[in-house]
Amino acid sequence: MGTAAGGLSYEVLVVDGQPIPGRPAPDGSPAMWSPTSATLICGEKSAVLVDGLTTKEHASALVEWIDGRGLELQAIYVTHGHGDHFFGLGPLVARHPDVAVVALPEVVEHMREQASPEIYDKLWGPLFGDQIPEEIVSAAPLTGDRIDLEGHSLIVHRGGHSDRSDTTFLHVPELDLVVAGDIVYNGVFPFTLDTDRASRDEWREALDRIAACRPTHVVAGHKAPGADDDHRHVAETRKFLDDFDAALDSGASAEEIFDSLVTTHDGRLNRTALWAGVFVHTRSRDEAAAAI
Template sequence: MSTNSALAYEVFTADPIPLNVPELVPNGDRRMFSPLSITLIHGEHDAVLVDPPMTTVQGEAVAQWVEASGKNLTHIFVTHGHGDHWFAANLLAERFGAQVVATEGTIKQMHHNVAIRPGFWDKLLPGQIPDSPVTAVTVPNNRFTLEDHEMVIVEVGHTDTDDTSVLHVPDLDLVVAGDVIYNGVHQFLVEAKNGGLDAWRRAIDTVEALQPRWIVTGHKNKALDDDATRAIKETRQYLNAADELLPQHDSALSFFNAMLELFPERLNPGALWNGAAALYS
């Protein structure tokens, strides 16, 4: 998307891919991974990529997309440690000579996701994930630049996982929000126990205080726009509904059905089912 600034941004959507899970979602859907949003922020010559994808095939598609832009990729920023938002980072960093950047907390979570990769990620997507060494580094004061435009890393704490952050681009009125905000996709509630929903709402408040006009979310229905006000409102509504329904239902299936009835248009009910199972475990 172009703006009045010398900067612009574009979004690549990696479509849902099937998981190596034979059981169907209770509504009959096949188990799928949610669509992924990869953001390219660019100036006249240089660019920054936010949240590279997870599989080799996705990484190659993003590489071709970046090459087609004609821009020089200087940085790859990772918003949080879940592997779907960075496992292809090294593949892209080596290809373009870019530096991988993240917060100290996110780097810790990246190492955790590498540690659980054999028993979790590789079982879901056998043979599909590239080598994923953690090469990310921090930057002073959580800031770096793109052609003299400031890229501001804002740490927001727990959202759908611990130690998450967003990238604020003031000159674009843009926040690239990772999984702090969702856009038309069922939210990942697996790590929402023990105050997780309240912490997530506080993170949303932090993003809202930045007063963005546009938000790119980590998981997005590509048919929807990037309007910040709507995406923030709908993400809060989802968390509030989960909070309200949890004490009203005594099983994961009952909660799942109630949430699905409230949010029938959201993509990937399998993500909701994962969260329901965890919340009632």
């Protein structure tokens, strides 16, 4: 997988979604965590990894995948502060002790929060139990907006709020590639639980910023195994957000909205991620209406 240009290439590792504790969606779909990706930008001798998966099993897959490339792991860039994109890095960093783990300063702060007892014990522990590696890595704040890989620039862009605050993406101009983190969802229902109207507009602006880079290839942080990395997934993520807002505006019940979005976006994985967003946002809508 991936393309090569001027000595650079990229490859993507995707791990399957997995069951998590939680209530099923209205159609009986069991609670799941979405399939998740990690991207390796490869030079001739060195490589930069973007994001690092979640569990011990993922961590082993990541170590084996990178070992198989025979490249020196120079840096790991974390696109945003959601634990599922960096909790799996511990064993990889132990194997490559000189690797620089970097993120923008605001993301470093979010990573710290995710690993704190307040958030880890309330959210991640109950979801994944002892599946998460014991050693949780932290990142150093990236100075500037570039990572150099053998003279090639990998450019960091701020995307603002997408499925959480302070998300970013990495543009590799020589590969016509954007590694999008959670700004783009590919074949997976976008996670809207932590959004509101204003932040979903910010999310659309982030999609515009990715489109402005005119990438051919866009790797989504959550992508269906086997899915391509075509840039159309940027527009398809926007279409989902538009349909989601229109459905909320329709005044339909949570179950009706869920059914309509499952039909319109047939084929996206993880219906419980869809249901969580629909449930929370219809409840807040109904509460707001009742308060008038």
